[in-house]
Amino acid sequence: MYLYNTLTHKVEEFLPNTPEVVKMYTCGPTVYHYAHIGNLRSYICEDILEKALKYTGYYVQRAMNITDVGHLTSDSDSGTDKMVNSAIQEKKSVLEIAAYYTEAFFKDCEALNIRKPDMISKATDNIDFYIEIIKELIKKDYAYESNGNIYFDITKLEDYYQLTNHNIDDMVVGVREGVEEDSGKRNQGDFVLWFTKSKFQDQELKWDSPFGVGYPGWHIECTGISIKTLGEYLDIHCGGIDNIFPHHTNEIAQSESYLGHKWCNYWFHVQHLNVKDAKMSKSKGNIITVNTLKEEGFNPLSYRFMCLNSHYRKILDFTYEALKSSENAYLKLLNKISMISEEGDFQDSAFNDYNEKFMTSLKDDLNTANALTVLYDVLKDDGINNYTKLKLIRSFDKVLGLNLISEYHDSEHPQHEEIMELIKKRAEYKENHKYTEADGIRDELAARGIELVDTREGTIYKIREVD
Ligand code: AMP
Ligand code: ZN
Numbered sequence: 001m002y003l004y005n006t007l008t009h010k011v012e013e014f015l016p017n018t019p020e021v022v023k024m025y026t027c028g029p030t031v032y033h034y035a036h037i038g039n040l041r042s043y044i045c046e047d048i049l050e051k052a053l054k055y056t057g058y059y060v061q062r063a064m065n066i067t068d069v070g071h072l073t074s075d076s077d078s079g080t081d082k083m084v085n086s087a088i089q090e091k092k093s094v095l096e097i098a099a100y101y102t103e104a105f106f107k108d109c110e111a112l113n114i115r116k117p118d119m120i121s122k123a124t125d126n127i128d129f130y131i132e133i134i135k136e137l138i139k140k141d142y143a144y145e146s147n148g149n150i151y152f153d154i155t156k157l158e159d160y161y162q163l164t165n166h167n168i169d170d171m172v173v174g175v176r177e178g179v180e181e182d183s184g185k186r187n188q189g190d191f192v193l194w195f196t197k198s199k200f201q202d203q204e205l206k207w208d209s210p211f212g213v214g215y216p217g218w219h220i221e222c223t224g225i226s227i228k229t230l231g232e233y234l235d236i237h238c239g240g241i242d243n244i245f246p247h248h249t250n251e252i253a254q255s256e257s258y259l260g261h262k263w264c265n266y267w268f269h270v271q272h273l274n275v276k277d278a279k280m281s282k283s284k285g286n287i288i289t290v291n292t293l294k295e296e297g298f299n300p301l302s303y304r305f306m307c308l309n310s311h312y313r314k315i316l317d318f319t320y321e322a323l324k325s326s327e328n329a330y331l332k333l334l335n336k337i338s339m340i341s342e343e344g345d346f347q348d349s350a351f352n353d354y355n356e357k358f359m360t361s362l363k364d365d366l367n368t369a370n371a372l373t374v375l376y377d378v379l380k381d382d383g384i385n386n387y388t389k390l391k392l393i394r395s396f397d398k399v400l401g402l403n404l405i406s407e408y409h410d411s412e413h414p415q416h417e418e419i420m421e422l423i424k425k426r427a428e429y430k431e432n433h434k435y436t437e438a439d440g441i442r443d444e445l446a447a448r449g450i451e452l453v454d455t456r457e458g459t460i461y462k463i464r465e466v467d
Contacts, residue, residue: 001056001363003049003236004313006244006267009165011365014266016235022053022060023230025264026117027222027239027247030067031101032086035108036287037303037318038273038280042240044304045270045312045366047114049238051399052362063119063229068098069205070123070195071218073283077192084204094204098122108290111300113401119229123221127207130216130224133258134193134209142257143193147184150194150211155187157253163267164245191250192217219250227255234264241269242279270312280318288318296320299455301402302327308368308400330402331455336379337393337404344385354378354392362399371400403462419450423459426452 001014016022026046029035035043053060073079087094106116134150137143142156154160195203196212206213226234239248248267255263272279275286290300306326310316354374361370378384378392390405397404422441429438442452451462 001053002365003266003268004365005265006163006248006269007265012266014236016058017233017265020058022058023233023235024050024053024060024062025222025226025230025234025237026062026064027237027243028064028066028120029101029105030071030082031098031105032071032082033101033282034289034291035105036280036282036289037293038287039240040108040112040114040290040303041273041307041316042238042270043109043114044112044307046238046268047401048308048312048368048399049236049268049366050115050117051401052366055399056359056363061119061230062117063121063226064117065221065225066098066102066120066122067218067221068094068102068122068124070216070221077217081203087204095124098124108300111290111294112304113301113403115401121225121229123216123225124205126221126224126228127209127216129228130194130220131207131209131211133220133224133227133254134211136258137193137254140257142253144186145211146186148196148212149184149192149214150196151185151190152193152250152253152257153186154189154191154253157257160189160249160253163249163252189246191219191246193220193254219247220254222247222251223255223258226251227259232259232261232263236266236268237264238268239270241271244269271315273316273318275318277317293323294454297455298323298327299330299453299460301453302330302455305330305333305402308372308402311369312366327455333375333402334404340386340390340393342387342390344387346391347384347388350381350384351388351392354384355395358392358396368400371396375400375404415450419445419461423452423461427459 002011003014004011026043029039050060050062068083069081071082073082073085083094083097087097090097092100102122109116134143137152138145138150141153143150143152145151194209194211194214194216196209196214203215206215226237237248237251244267252263274280275288278284278286280286280288290303293300293303302323303326306323307316309326354377357377358371358374361367361374364370375393375396378389378396381389394405422445426438426441429435429441445452445461453460453462
């Protein structure tokens with residue numbers, strides 16, 4: 001597998017510390033609001049990475065945090081806590097907000113076929129460990145107290161800016177956003193490990209610590225959770241490119257100073273989803289959620305398909321027109337596949353050839369667009385029989401996650417007529433605002449393993465496949 005490594009600024013062969021075992025960490029969501037489809041682009045690409053690694057023979061252990069404390073409105077430790085703001089706005093407690101949006105996040109992931117990482121840990125569940133790390137950092141003279149807060153002194157490191165390659169534009173986030181700096185810091189770039197004398201009076205969640213009652217900074221949670229769940233040596237760490245600085249830069253600083261050795265060898269970053277030349281973000285007010293997509297009549301997997309057609313290191317410009325044409329192509333693909341009936345004997349050399357091509361695309365810095373081309377080539381190839389084609393499609397879909405086989409549009413399914421009748425009845429109920437009855441039909445079918453998907457072209461159904 002060859003991947004672009006942000007740490008070395010080039011495409012490199014991916015070689016984990018232990019052959020065939022990959023320890024993978026993903027920065028999870030800040031659960032103060034619904035995830036937008038920009039956030040979810042990052043999670044889709046990370047999901048593809050995990051599945052591609054597994055497909056090409058690795059055993060992957062993956063962990064992810066849930067940020068429910070400490071992430072301020074500016075990534076450079078100023079502004080106010082995003083969770084607290086949301087709780088005040090929605091008149092709920094921080095923990096209620098966190099629980100609600102965490103559930104919503106995983107529901108969105110499910111709709112996009114994003115697998116849940118093996119280990120998930122909330123920032124608030126590991127406070128004792130952050131305290132232990134911070135104590136050690138103070139002892140080793142990497143951290144200091146000032147104005148009641150504990151800071152990391154970035155001048156103690158030889159190459160604090162290695163991840164950004166000293167790119168000046170990336171290093172001045174705080175300055176660019178015009179936020180005021182804490183005068184108590186030794187250096188402008190120093191970052192907070194623990195807030196005690198907080199200027200945020202209404203900070204709801206606080207913990208006792210040797211440094212005073214307070215709460216952890218955002219960056220320390222990923223260092224803590226990663227080390228706790230995956231150990232002292234990490235193979236690959238993922239996130240969106242806006243995480244490179246300061247978040248990931250600070251994670252490296254803390255982790256390696258605490259551990260006393262190199263921590264993570266590969267850094268995988270996903271480019272942004274843009275809307276009209278601006279990054280999709282809540283603060284810019286240009287967000288679209290999975291619920292919005294559903295309300296607009298789109299199948300969420302059409303968005304996954306759209307992401308797979310572009311490279312993870314290229315900006316993806318979102319427009320509804322682009323999504324519409326992705327959906328058309330996706331539904332056309334599903335239709336084509338649904339026409340294939342299982343016949344013929346297994347042709348193993350054809351299977352291996354195409355499978356090899358598919359893997360070669362994935363190993364080429366996760367070239368998902370080329371992997372899709374291999375799929376189209378399979379469909380076009382008259383030299384292989386339907387049985388082998390279906391085997392290949394089913395196999396590729398382990399990585400692509402597009403429900404390629406389980407979506408039915410035609411009359412091949414044995415209960416097709418009956419299902420279509422129920423879909424019609426449900427549509428009538430919905431038209432007459434009888435939502436309980438409509439949901440009843442959905443639930444009845446779900447209990448039989450048949451899931452309904454509402455698209456602009458009408459409702460289709462898919463059969464849940466058991467692996
Ligand atoms: P957050 O919930 O703000 O911590 O962000 C969750 C993930 O989404 C992080 O990995 C971010 O880097 C990523 N992200 C944020 N905005 C975008 C965007 N417009 N496009 C792609 N990824 C994004
Ligand atoms: Zn993180």
